[in-house]
Amino acid sequence: MSVLPLDAADEVSTEPAPPTRRGGVPALLRRPGTAPSVLWLVFLVVASFTAPLWRPYEVARQDLANRLQGPSAAHWLGTDPNGRDLLSRIFSAGAQPLLASSLTVLVAFGIGVPLALIAAERGPRVERVISRLTEVLLALPSTILLLAVIGVIGVKIYWVMAILGVMISAATYRVLLGVAQSVRTRLYVDAARVNGLGSFAVNVRHVLPAMATVIAVQAAQLFGIGLLILSGLAFLGFGPAEPTPSWGTMIQTASQHIYDAPWLMVPTGLVLALTVVAVNELADAIAGKAAKEKTPPRRRVRVVASSTAAPADPDAVLEVRDLSVAVEDGPQLVTEVSFALEPGEVLGLVGESGCGKTMTARSLLGLLPDGVHVSGGSILWQGRELVGLPESRLNAVRGREIAMISQEPMVALDPMFSVAYQLTQPIRRFRGVGRREARTIAAELLRQVGIVDADRVLKSYPHQLSGGMAQRVCIALALTGRPKLLIADEPTTALDVTVQAEILSLLRALVRDTGLSMVIVSHDLGVVADICDEVAVMYAGEVVESGTAAAVLDDPAHPYTMALLGANPHVPEGQPVPLRLASIPGTVPPPGSWPTGCRFATRCQFAQAQCTVPFVSFPAHGDGSVRCIRVDELARENVTWDADVAGAEISAGVPS
Amino acid sequence: MLAYIARRFALAVGTVLAAVVISFLLVHATPGSPGAIKAGAGGTAAEIAQYNHQLGWDQPLWKQFADYLVQLVQGNFGSSLIDSKDIGADLAARLPVTGFIALFATILSGVVGIVLGVTAAVRGGRFGRFITSSSGVALSLPAFWVGILLVYVLSLQLGWLPATGYVRFTDDPVGWFTSLLLPVLTLTVGGAAIIARTAAAGMREALRQEHIRTLRAMGTPAWRIRYLHALRFASVPVVSVLGIQFIALFGGSVIIENLFALPGLGQASQAASSSHDLPALVGVVVIATVVVVITNLLLELVVAALDPKVRTA
Numbered sequence: 001m002s003v004l005p006l007d008a009a010d011e012v013s014t015e016p017a018p019p020t021r022r023g024g025v026p027a028l029l030r031r032p033g034t035a036p037s038v039l040w041l042v043f044l045v046v047a048s049f050t051a052p053l054w055r056p057y058e059v060a061r062q063d064l065a066n067r068l069q070g071p072s073a074a075h076w077l078g079t080d081p082n083g084r085d086l087l088s089r090i091f092s093a094g095a096q097p098l099l100a101s102s103l104t105v106l107v108a109f110g111i112g113v114p115l116a117l118i119a120a121e122r123g124p125r126v127e128r129v130i131s132r133l134t135e136v137l138l139a140l141p142s143t144i145l146l147l148a149v150i151g152v153i154g155v156k157i158y159w160v161m162a163i164l165g166v167m168i169s170a171a172t173y174r175v176l177l178g179v180a181q182s183v184r185t186r187l188y189v190d191a192a193r194v195n196g197l198g199s200f201a202v203n204v205r206h207v208l209p210a211m212a213t214v215i216a217v218q219a220a221q222l223f224g225i226g227l228l229i230l231s232g233l234a235f236l237g238f239g240p241a242e243p244t245p246s247w248g249t250m251i252q253t254a255s256q257h258i259y260d261a262p263w264l265m266v267p268t269g270l271v272l273a274l275t276v277v278a279v280n281e282l283a284d285a286i287a288g289k290a291a292k293e294k295t296p297p298r299r300r301v302r303v304v305a306s307s308t309a310a311p312a313d314p315d316a317v318l319e320v321r322d323l324s325v326a327v328e329d330g331p332q333l334v335t336e337v338s339f340a341l342e343p344g345e346v347l348g349l350v351g352e353s354g355c356g357k358t359m360t361a362r363s364l365l366g367l368l369p370d371g372v373h374v375s376g377g378s379i380l381w382q383g384r385e386l387v388g389l390p391e392s393r394l395n396a397v398r399g400r401e402i403a404m405i406s407q408e409p410m411v412a413l414d415p416m417f418s419v420a421y422q423l424t425q426p427i428r429r430f431r432g433v434g435r436r437e438a439r440t441i442a443a444e445l446l447r448q449v450g451i452v453d454a455d456r457v458l459k460s461y462p463h464q465l466s467g468g469m470a471q472r473v474c475i476a477l478a479l480t481g482r483p484k485l486l487i488a489d490e491p492t493t494a495l496d497v498t499v500q501a502e503i504l505s506l507l508r509a510l511v512r513d514t515g516l517s518m519v520i521v522s523h524d525l526g527v528v529a530d531i532c533d534e535v536a537v538m539y540a541g542e543v544v545e546s547g548t549a550a551a552v553l554d555d556p557a558h559p560y561t562m563a564l565l566g567a568n569p570h571v572p573e574g575q576p577v578p579l580r581l582a583s584i585p586g587t588v589p590p591p592g593s594w595p596t597g598c599r600f601a602t603r604c605q606f607a608q609a610q611c612t613v614p615f616v617s618f619p620a621h622g623d624g625s626v627r628c629i630r631v632d633e634l635a636r637e638n639v640t641w642d643a644d645v646a647g648a649e650i651s652a653g654v655p656s
Numbered sequence: 657m658l659a660y661i662a663r664r665f666a667l668a669v670g671t672v673l674a675a676v677v678i679s680f681l682l683v684h685a686t687p688g689s690p691g692a693i694k695a696g697a698g699g700t701a702a703e704i705a706q707y708n709h710q711l712g713w714d715q716p717l718w719k720q721f722a723d724y725l726v727q728l729v730q731g732n733f734g735s736s737l738i739d740s741k742d743i744g745a746d747l748a749a750r751l752p753v754t755g756f757i758a759l760f761a762t763i764l765s766g767v768v769g770i771v772l773g774v775t776a777a778v779r780g781g782r783f784g785r786f787i788t789s790s791s792g793v794a795l796s797l798p799a800f801w802v803g804i805l806l807v808y809v810l811s812l813q814l815g816w817l818p819a820t821g822y823v824r825f826t827d828d829p830v831g832w833f834t835s836l837l838l839p840v841l842t843l844t845v846g847g848a849a850i851i852a853r854t855a856a857a858g859m860r861e862a863l864r865q866e867h868i869r870t871l872r873a874m875g876t877p878a879w880r881i882r883y884l885h886a887l888r889f890a891s892v893p894v895v896s897v898l899g900i901q902f903i904a905l906f907g908g909s910v911i912i913e914n915l916f917a918l919p920g921l922g923q924a925s926q927a928a929s930s931s932h933d934l935p936a937l938v939g940v941v942v943i944a945t946v947v948v949v950i951t952n953l954l955l956e957l958v959v960a961a962l963d964p965k966v967r968t969a
Contacts, residue, residue, distance in 0.1 A: 033789065132667070139671040139952060140678070141944035143907035144925050148679055148937045151929035152686045228798050232911050235800050236926055248800075255804045255915060262808055269801040276796040284792060365873055398875035406873075411866040416888045416964060426874050461964040462867075477874065 034285040037278035044275055048094025055088035060243035068261035077267040080250070081257060086267050089245035094271075096240065097247065100161040101226030105219050107165025112172030113215070117203050119173075120180035127177070134170035142167045146229070147238075155238050157230070164229060172218055176211055183210040213286060220283035224276040231272055247272045316340040317517055318364070318485060322377035323387075325359045325368065331592030333359045334541045336377065341534070343484070346511055346518045348532035348549065350525060350564070354588045356541040357521045358407075361487050364519065365402055366394040381485075400430055403478035407490040409470035413462035419473055420458040423480060430481040445476040450506055468499035475506065486510075488520045492527065504530055525568045529553055537561050540588055540599040544628070547621025557626040559634070560584075560600045562641040582641050598629065605642060606634060664956065668949040675945035676728065679938045680721055686934075689713055693932050694737045724938075733939040738931050743939040747924065751943065753822065754920035757836055757912065758905040761843035766898050768844065769851025774890075776852065777859030778882055788856060794849035799908060803842040803915045810838065820917045839912045843905050854897045858890030865889065892963050899955035903948050 047054075057075075063083035070078045077086040115134070119127040142164070149163055183206065192202050233239060234248025242249075247268055254265035318341040325334035334356040341347050349357040363374050366386065379386040381402065386394065406412045414422055423442035427433065433441065439458070446454035449472040462470060471491065478486055488507065492500035508531050510516055522528060528535050528549060535553070536546040537560060545558040556562045566582030586603045589595070595602055597612040604611070610629055620626040628634070691707030692699060699707075712720055727734065733743035776787035811819040817838050823831035862868065863886050871881050910922030921940060928936035960966040 135667065136671045136674045139945070139948050140675055141903070141907045141941065141948050143910055144921075144940055144944045145675075145678070147910065147925045147929040148682060148941050151932055151934070151937045152682050224796060231798060232800060235911060236914055237930065251798075251801055251804070255800070255807075258804060258808055258812065262812075265801065265804050265808070269798070269804070273797050273801060276798070277793050280792060280796045367869065367873055395875045395877070398873055400875060404870075404873040406866065406870060408866060412870045414867040414871070414885055414889075416885070416962075418964075426876070429876075461968060463965050464968065474870070477870070481874070 031281075031285050033281045037281040037285075040274055040278045041282070044094060044271070045098060047091045048098060051088070051091040051094065055085075055092060057085035057088045059084065059089050059092045059245050061085070068257060068264065070263050078263055080253060080264065081261075084243075086250075086264075089250065090247070090268055090271055093245040093247055093250070096157070097227050097230045100157050100230055101223050103158060104161045104165040104168065104226040105222045107162050108168040108172050108222055109215065109219065111166060111169035112176055113208075113211070115169070115173045116176035116180045116211075117207060119177055120184050120207070121199055121203070130173070131177070134173050137167060137170035138174070140167065143229075146233070147236075150233070150238050155240075157233075157240070160233070160238075161226065161230065164226070168222060168225075172222070175214060175218060179211045179214050180207055183207050213288075217283045217287045220279050220286065224279040224283075227272065227276055227279070315342050316380075317343050317382055318519075319380040320360075320364070320377070321380070323360065323363065323374065323379060324376040325356070325363050325372060326375040327591070328371045328373060330371075332375065332541060333372065333591050334363070337536075337538070337541075337543050338377075339534070339536045339543065339546060341485070341517050341519065343517055344511065344515045345533045346520060346531055348528040348535040349519065349521045349538055350523060350528050350535060351538035352523060352564075352584075352588050354590065355538040356591075357523075357538050358489055360538070361404075361489050361519060361521045364485075364487055365398055365404055366391070367398075367404070399426060399478075399481040399483065401481075401483055402485045402487065403481060403483040404487040404489065405471070405474045405478050405491050408494045409474050410462070410465075410467055410494070412474050413465075413470060413477075415462050417461075418458070419460050419462070419465075423458070423473075423477060426477065426480040442476070442480075445479055446473070448479070449473075449476045449510075450502070451476075466499075467495050468502060471495060471499075471503055472506070475503075475510070479510075484517060486516050486518045488518060490521055490523070493522075493524075500527075507531060525553065525564055537564070540594050541591060542599065542627065543617075543625070544600065545620070545624070545626045547624025551621035551624065555621075557620050557631050557635065558600075558628045559604045559606050559639075559641060562639075563605075566641040598627070606630060606639060664953060668953060671949050672942065672945050675941050676725070676938070677721075679941040680724065683934045683938060684717060684720075690737050690934050693934070728942065733942075734935040736936050737933050738936075743936050746936075747921065747939055747943050750919060750921045750924050751947075753918055754906060754909045754913070754922060755947075757839050757843070757909055757918070757920065758902055760836060760840045761847055761905050762898060762902040764840060764844045765847030765851050765901060766894075768848040770855045770894060772848065773852040773855025773857075773894075774859050774882075774887065776856040777863065784856070787852060791849035791852040795846050795853070797846060799842055799846055800911045800915055802845050803838070803912060806838055806842055807915075810841075820915075822916075822918045835918075839909075839916045839918060842912060842915075843908065847901055847905060850901065851894065851897060855890060855894050858893045859886055862886035862889035888962075892959055895958055895962060896955065899951055899958075903951055906947055906951075907944065 061084060063079065063085075065083065066075070066079050067081055067083045068079060069075055069083075072078070075085050075087065077090065079085060080089065115130055119130045145167065146160060146164060149160055153159060192206055231239075231246070231248035231251070234246040235252045236248075237252070239246040239249045250268040251265060251272070254261075254268065257264050320340070321338045322336040323334060323338070324332060324336055326332045337356070337360055339347060349360060351357055359368065359372065362368055364379060364381075364386070366389070368374070374387050377387065381397065386397065389397075413419070420439060420442060423445065424435065424438035427438040427441050427445075428435070431438070431441065442458060443454040446457055451457050451469065451472055457465070457469065457473065462473075465473065486507075491507065492503050495503060504527060507518065507520075511518055511531075520527065520532065532549040534546070535549045536543045537552065537558065538544065539560050545552055545556065545561045552561060553565065556565055563582060563584045567584060568581075584603055589599070589602070595612065597614055598604070598607070601607040601611040608630065613629070615627075615629045617625040617627040618631055620631070689704065689708050690711050690713055691704040691709075694707045694711075695703045708714055712723060715723075724734075731744060733747065735742055736746070772787050772791065776784040807819050811817045818835055819838070821835060823835045825832040859882075863882075865886075868881060868886060871885055876885075909918075909920055910926055912918070913920045913922040914926060921943065924936065925940040925944075927933070928940060
């Protein structure tokens with residue numbers, strides 16, 4: 001009857017939506033439409049259920065002298081064809097649809113929730129049986145079946161609405177099953193089971209609360225659907241018998257008087273429409289759509305004047321100087337990062353997660369996330385300033401001069417298009433060749449990245465590739481524009497260990513054979529030692545140590561680098577295996593809460609009072625730098641990052 | 657793939673069978689009997705018994721069901737209790753009316769909804785929010801009320817379209833088309849709103865995907881990213897909702913047919929329901945179920961064609 005598919009509820013996030021819940025009711029009301037909606041619903045419920053107490057006229061009282069009147073002092077909303085007062089009738093008619101729709105909602109969840117819980121708990125076999133049954137129920141034409149029910153049992157509204165609830169329960173089951181299954185796979189539910197909670201208790205304590213948001217959203221939507229169906233039935237003549245008022249019947253009457261009294265359709269229709277709008281608005285508010293749909297401000301292109309125009313290093317293809325990246329109206333993510341890269345060189349950006357490595361790498365292509373921008377410094381690419389370049393000019397650089405391969409090859413390719421399409425399309429654009437030639441080039445590129453059966457891979461879709469194969473395709477894709485610089489953001493992190501080595505040697509071969517320069521982002525010092533010429537160690541948004549890979553790794557000057565090396569499980573050949581790996585206490589402080597002076601001081605074994613005073617980097621490792629105020633002292637004392645000191649807290653209770 | 661098709665087909669047949677069983681049981685669970693309905697208010701007990709005997713109502717339930725199924729497979733829906741007309745022929749004449757309304761409304765909803773939704777997602781900002789919130793209002797409006805408003809504005813005030821009534825295609829193709837316009841527009845208001853929301857959500861989701869970033873990193877032109885790659889990604893949910901939409905509009909046509917006096921299936925089910933014409937009720941339920949099942953099958957084929965993951969599975 002209504003044209004509202006229940007599946008609109010599918011859009012609702014199945015996550016427990018913490019943002020709206022944490023804020024409680026006030027957060028819900030932050031949407032502009034929500035407060036009026038709640039007010040209207042409260043008003044409607046109160047006015048409907050108290051209508052017999054306050055209504056100015058009895059619902060059946062006719063005043064044939066004043067038929068089909070517009071609004072007046074005597075009849076605020078006018079009168080119907082029998083001269084009955086619309087205001088009194090509209091609100092007297094409200095209680096029944098509110099109750100009957102609630103019944104539909106209760107029945108739908110009364111069946112849907114237990115079924116979903118059982119299906120999620122009892123495993124695939126039970127789930128399949130229940131799902132097939134609900135699929136059949138879902139495929140039945142509910143409106144017409146409902147009319148058939150009325151044809152058989154007569155106009156028994158509460159029965160009819162309960163049966164509607166049964167039919168709708170199939171839809172609620174389907175949505176809730178998804179939630180229940182995803183909650184069940186979460187670790188804490190397993191933990192609760194291991195701890196001996198019974199299945200009922202697990203459901204009540206863990207699964208149901210996680211479903212609460214989805215249930216609330218769906219309940220509101222179903223309530224609205226119930227109202228529409230109920231009034232639709234009454235509109236068709238399957239409503240309460242005259243003189244009992246109902247919204248649908250009143251709108252049906254209005255439709256017959258559209259020629260002589262068009263006003264008649266306004267009040268009743270408006271009350272019904274407002275109610276359904278308000279209920280759906282409430283559903284949206286609960287679903288937290290406000291947060292999801294908040295579109296970020298359009299990116300403002302800020303032109304940052306570069307401090308010096310001429311490159312300091314005439315040999316460098318890429319020179320990044322004092323680069324800062326910040327959240328729009330928010331904290332800095334990267335501060336004053338500088339490094340340079342010569343042709344054919346590989347630079348490693350290393351550090352723990354959250355140090356700004358990826359942001360630095362992505363800013364090189366102008367591909368920062370929405371709401372994040374370069375707030376200062378310069379990126380000189382072959383003598384050209386990239387910071388502040390308009391999108392169209394940057395687009396000409398992307399792929400053609402600088403290309404990028406990403407962290408997760410499995411999602412980096414478009415799942416809807418074949419590998420052939422995804423490779424030939426940029427080949428044709430970059431190289432101006434025809435379809436057939438582009439395909440030949442694509443196959444060549446695939447062979448170049450070590451894919452033997454190139455023709456089969458070309459015909460494949462991304463989901464048919466393994467992770468290593470997908471990463472090879474991504475590398476081939478990056479090579480389509482014959483770039484001079486490749487940015488590789490954790491290119492091996494998501495891959496199996498054996499595949500990692502293959503991809504690394506492929507990258508090394510590419511650099512050797514093609515003269516490509518590369519910036520490789522990694523948290524793995526093994527990768528850096530393997531492939532990099534230069535390295536920049538990043539901590540909390542800044543470079544703490546840089547220099548040639550050999551110098552930095554063999555003779556680390558900054559305590560953070562020492563700590564990273566101490567924590568690295570890969571031991572170079574010929575060196576003794578340490579008894580215990582070092583660890584770094586604490587975590588990287590989040591952007592916006594970095595300490596002044598040395599940002600690593602809070603976690604450093606060698607920190608002293610002087611470390612909290614602001615200072616600048618010192619030159620080290622030839623062209624490199626180190627940002628530690630005690631660097632000379634530490635070098636004299638020949639300190640090492642000590643596993644025992646760092647591990648003391650952790651290992652205290654563990655017998656060795 | 658063959659096993660998949662076989663399973664889908666079995667489910668489809670099962671669904672139709674379930675509809676027959678449910679409506680059959682529903683009819684037999686009632687007090688009263690078809691004989692009493694056929695005989696009318698003044699029928700004597702003897703007349704009722706005779707009618708019931710003619711209709712086979714005194715046979716065991718399983719036999720009646722088996723007989724009905726055999727008839728049904730042969731395409732025989734029985735005859736009306738009210739006017740003894742052949743139900744199958746009547747429904748066959750009505751099916752195209754409802755079918756075309758639902759089809760046109762689905763197509764129009766799809767076109768309008770996709771344009772609005774994609775624009776909302778791509779443009780964002782105030783305009784995007786306006787589309788999202790106004791479609792939230794539009795999908796909440798009762799269709800019959802929207803229909804009355806449209807009749808008032810488009811035919812009474814502006815005189816552009818006929819208010820009600822149906823013109824047969826064979827009589828006057830242009831008249832046929834204009835007689836369907838108002839009902840189709842009415843259903844499109846809510847339908848387009850739902851599609852717009854789905855399309856907007858799908859596009860936003862698509863534009864957040866990692867592979868879109870890969871495309872940007874390759875310097876792919878923005879229009880290509882949006883209207884080829886992101887739209888293709890968003891097309892699966894949109895097409896699914898369009899299918900559901902067609903089913904909902906097909907069922908929802910009851911009210912529209914009542915409002916615009918159109919001789920479709922909805923009108924038949926309303927009439928059968930209020931006159932307790934039991935065989936006609938069962939017939940309508942079966943026909944509607946068949947339409948739903950066929951739509952679902954087609955929908956799966958389209959989704960499979962769109963989504964390589966489904967296609968190559």
